[in-house]
Amino acid sequence: MKTTSSAPVVVILGASYAGLMACARLLHSQRALRIIVVDGKSHFEQKIRLHESLTGQRTASLALAPLLRRRGVEFIQAEVMAVELASQHIQLKDQPALSYDYLVYALGSVPHQQLSGSKQYAISLHNYKQVSRLTPQIKALAQQSGHIVVLGGGLTSLETITELAASFPQLKLTLVCRQPTFANNTMAIQQHLDKTLNNYGIHRQYGQIQAIQAKAVLLHTGAKIDFNLCIDCTGMKASPVALTSQLATDELGRLLVDGYLRLPNHNNVFVAGDAASTNIHGEILRMSCATAMPMGAHVGANVAALINGQALREFDFGYFARFTSLGRHNAVTQFVDRSDRPLTQSATGYWATHYKEWICKMTIAIMKWELLTGLKLYYWPSSQRTSEQEQLE
Ligand SMILES: Cc1cc2nc3c(=O)[nH]c(=O)nc-3n(C[C@H](O)[C@H](O)[C@H](O)COP(=O)(O)OP(=O)(O)OC[C@H]3O[C@@H](n4cnc5c(N)ncnc54)[C@H](O)[C@@H]3O)c2cc1C
Structure with missing residues (x-):
């Protein structure tokens, strides 16, 4: 240029x-x-x-x-x-x-950190500098078999808690979310997620979160979940x-x-x-x-x-698909239609792990390639709605 x-x-x-x-x-x-x-x-x-x-x-x-x-x-x-x-x-x-x-x-x-007490008593994943400062604390907690609570029912909470479980099996881990997660997936994926969380020993606690306190999460049901570290993955703004x-x-x-x-x-x-x-x-x-x-x-x-x-x-x-890692050696791929609704096709285990890793590697490689060479490599699916379909809706 x-x-x-x-x-x-x-x-x-x-x-x-x-x-x-x-x-x-x-x-x-x-x-x-x-x-x-x-x-x-x-x-x-x-x-x-x-x-x-x-x-x-x-x-x-x-x-x-x-x-x-x-x-x-x-x-x-x-x-x-x-x-x-x-x-x-x-x-x-x-x-x-x-x-x-x-x-x-x-x-x-x-x-987003919109839950009461989130900014004071929980951490969220924001950028590399901030999360890498937390690693020594997590390693120390693992040595003491400490308890980490991850809040949220989305893909980020799932990827985070399984990554922690795979890296630090000594940690006690609890996933807290409003309702059983992963419902927006095929039965095969739901069963795989269930099995994976059980194999990792991740406890699940369902209920609406009322507030985060200095060392505990309070649910509207009255339940109190004590923690050493709380990670709020309930959303982004x-x-x-x-x-x-x-x-x-x-x-x-x-x-x-x-x-x-x-x-x-x-x-x-x-x-x-x-x-x-x-x-x-x-x-x-x-x-x-x-x-x-x-x-x-x-x-x-x-x-x-x-x-x-x-x-x-x-x-x-x-x-096209939702690729979710479950630690470095496990993952799920839910193929979806153009509107993000799950299709019957899905992948777990070996193939899903490779799909996810490939996607992560490709995103950075494509951007670098396009910036350095000026040649287009990246394309994406269209919504595939025809004007006739739109008129019928
Ligand atoms: C743990 C985690 C896992 C995720 N996994 C997936 C996944 O598997 N698949 C997927 O599709 N999405 C995933 N996401 C979501 C995805 O990362 C974001 O949607 C994506 O990064 C959005 O890209 P962006 O370029 O719009 O903005 P961002 O990636 O948020 O980048 C914004 C940029 O703007 C800069 N910036 C912001 N404010 C300022 C300011 N005031 N001054 C100067 N600079 C500023 C930031 O430094 C940053 O470089 C994940 C997110 C998290 C946190």
């Missing part, structure tokens, strides 16, 4: 799955651009492997500045404080404000920057976008990944790497199209 002093300035906020894919596709622009990527961290970290980092395992990362420099992209390591749409400026912590002609907002998500910038968001702080993933009434501002409230045929896409990468790639292409005077394309996406 060549740049000139008169080249339009595109600022990308966030250098994770969505932001880096947007950058890769922007590099296909026919017109010269000045691209500036901003992130609080110096490295791309694999958020989808944070539970592995928590147990002290090494996971691959990418140093952002040298990687982006190779394609003429500037990198600024700084915390984004606010976006000022009227003046087209980004407020950065301890650095001068940054102006843009086009903006890609991909600041992702943070742990979008980066708070959208709210502090007083932009229109949904209940999880995600920015409302149109079909082109663009802010309504702001033709030069696009949003991708966990930060976007993206509606496909009436369903809001769930926060995931699986949706962040397509959104990022699409936004990058749309910004380039806008700058090059070409037509924008509406975003389309269909789900």
Whole structure:
């Protein structure tokens, strides 16, 4: 990509799955651009492997500045404080404000921690620096056969508690969630999950959580579960920057976008990944790497199209499968239809473990490949709804 002093300035906020894919596709622009990527961290970290980092395992990362420099992209390591749409400026912590002609907002998500006492008495998986600081504490707890409670009935809680069980069999582990988890899977997967949790000796406690106290979780049933460490995996919310910038968001702080993933009434501002409230045929896409990468790639292409005077394309996406690790040597794969509903096909054990590992390796490899070579490698399924089907609904 060549740049000139008169080249339009595109600022990308966030250098994770969505932001880096947007950058890769922007590099296909026919017109010269000045691209500036901003992130609080110096490295791309694999958020989808944070539970592995928590147990002290090494996971691959990418140093952002040298990687982006190779394609003429500037990198600024700084915390984004606010976006000022009227003046087209980004407020950065301890650095001068940054102006843009086009903006890609991909600041992702943070742990929700909305349960009473969560911020004071529990930890959540946020980033590599934070989770790796917890590893010595977990190792020490394992030596004393300490008790860790993991809260939440989703995939993150499941991946986290099984990773802990596989790495530290001496730990006592309890999964606490509102209702029996995994119901949204085929019977084969449910049975495999049941068996796996039993084999690991993971205790399950069902009930609505009332509060987290200094050393115990309270349920509405009156039950009290004592712990040495509590990990809150009950959900994510979008980066708070959208709210502090007083932009229109949904209940999880995600920015409302149109079909082109663009802010309504702001033709030069696009949003991708966990930060976007993206509606496909009436369903809001769930926060995931699986949706962040397509959104990022699409936004990058749309910004380039806008700058090059070409037509924008509406975003389309269909789900394919849910890959869940259960420690390093076990996993489940639930194949789903384009609307994320489980199909009868599923995989467990050896094949599912390899699928999951392959997916994790591919996400980082694809982004690096596209950024370094400028060749497209990443494609995703469409929702496959025809206009006739939509008219019938
Ligand atoms: C333990 C765990 C396991 C997961 N497993 C899976 C999985 O198996 N499959 C799946 O599809 N999804 C999984 N997810 C979810 C997935 O990681 C996220 O949905 C995905 O990372 C979203 O990508 P993103 O690019 O939108 O945002 P993020 O990955 O959240 O990245 C946002 C980027 O913006 C930067 N940033 C944020 N705020 C600021 C600021 N104010 N200033 C400067 N920089 C900022 C951050 O440093 C970060 O680099 C998992 C999540 C967790 C926590």
